[in-house]
Amino acid sequence: GENVEQHPSTLSVQEGDSAVIKCTYSDSASNYFPWYKQELGKGPQLIIDIRSNVGEKKDQRIAVTLNKTAKHFSLHITETQPEDSAVYFCAASKGDSSYKLIFGSGTRLLVRP
Amino acid sequence: GAVVSQHPSRVICKSGTSVKIECRSLDFQATTMFWYRQFPKQSLMLMATSNEGSKATYEQGVEKDKFLINHASLTLSTLTVTSAHPEDSSFYICSAQRTGVVKLFFGSGTQLSVL
Numbered sequence: 001g002e003n004v005e006q007h008p009s010t011l012s013v014q015e016g017d018s019a020v021i022k023c024t025y026s027d028s029a030s031n032y033f034p035w036y037k038q039e040l041g042k043g044p045q046l047i048i049d050i051r052s053n054v055g056e057k058k059d060q061r062i063a064v065t066l067n068k069t070a071k072h073f074s075l076h077i078t079e080t081q082p083e084d085s086a087v088y089f090c091a092a093s094k095g096d097s098s099y100k101l102i103f104g105s106g107t108r109l110l111v112r113p
Numbered sequence: 114g115a116v117v118s119q120h121p122s123r124v125i126c127k128s129g130t131s132v133k134i135e136c137r138s139l140d141f142q143a144t145t146m147f148w149y150r151q152f153p154k155q156s157l158m159l160m161a162t163s164n165e166g167s168k169a170t171y172e173q174g175v176e177k178d179k180f181l182i183n184h185a186s187l188t189l190s191t192l193t194v195t196s197a198h199p200e201d202s203s204f205y206i207c208s209a210q211r212t213g214v215v216k217l218f219f220g221s222g223t224q225l226s227v228l
Contacts (some may be wrong), residue, residue, distance in 0.1 A: 032215055034216070034217070041204075041224070042166035042221055042222060043117075043119070043206050043208075043220050043221045043222045044157070044206070044219045045219070046216060046217070046218065046219075049216065053168070053217075055186060078161070089157065093215075095215065096131075097145045097187070099145070099215055099217065100147065100159065100162060100208055101159070101208075101217060102159070103156045103158075104156065105155075105156045106155075108154075108158050
């Protein structure tokens with residue numbers, strides 16, 4: 001089955017710096033890759049997603065890149081702010097009729113003021 | 114945006130009792146809902162896929178008689194933890210797939226503590 005690996009497990013950056021989180025997936029049939037932000041005691045919130053027919057997608061300070069050949073995708077957050085501090089999860093789906101998501105292990109991002 | 118409501122947000126129960134968690138899609142119809150379990154500082158583990166009007170599909174290792182799932186309508190799925198034990202204590206999260214849309218939207222989660 002699909003396996004998603006995520007690195008790093010923790011990331012500490014200075015406010016204003018950029019943060020990059022990387023994921024790899026095992027199933028070449030995966031074609032949908034969302035990123036979620038989870039704050040303590042809350043459910044995950046979708047922040048950006050990308051499909052396999054696109055190499056890059058950007059939404060203000062957040063961008064996601066996808067390398068289908070290498071089966072890598074990454075989340076880039078620029079001009080980080082303290083409120084960006086949270087746990088970030090990548091996920092992958094084969095996009096079949098149920099769009100079942102397999103999650104990475106999560107990255108705890110701390111943005112230091 | 115799509116809103117998924119999950120209740121209760123927190124429940125404490127005695128060992129041996131059953132607990133029901135509700136997941137509702139408030140402003141859209143959800144053909145499919147998913148139930149996840151999350152232990153502290155760990156990732157979300159898929160427990161089961163719930164399709165409206167049919168039996169849920171459980172992931173390997175998840176006891177279907179322990180975790181009863183009902184998806185009776187396009188806006189409501191319930192998870193019942195039967196005869197709960199302390200090891201069932203966890204954060205349970207549902208998500209809903211809007212019919213015809215790829216994106217999944219998550220509920221706010223339920224923290225279950227079994228004493």
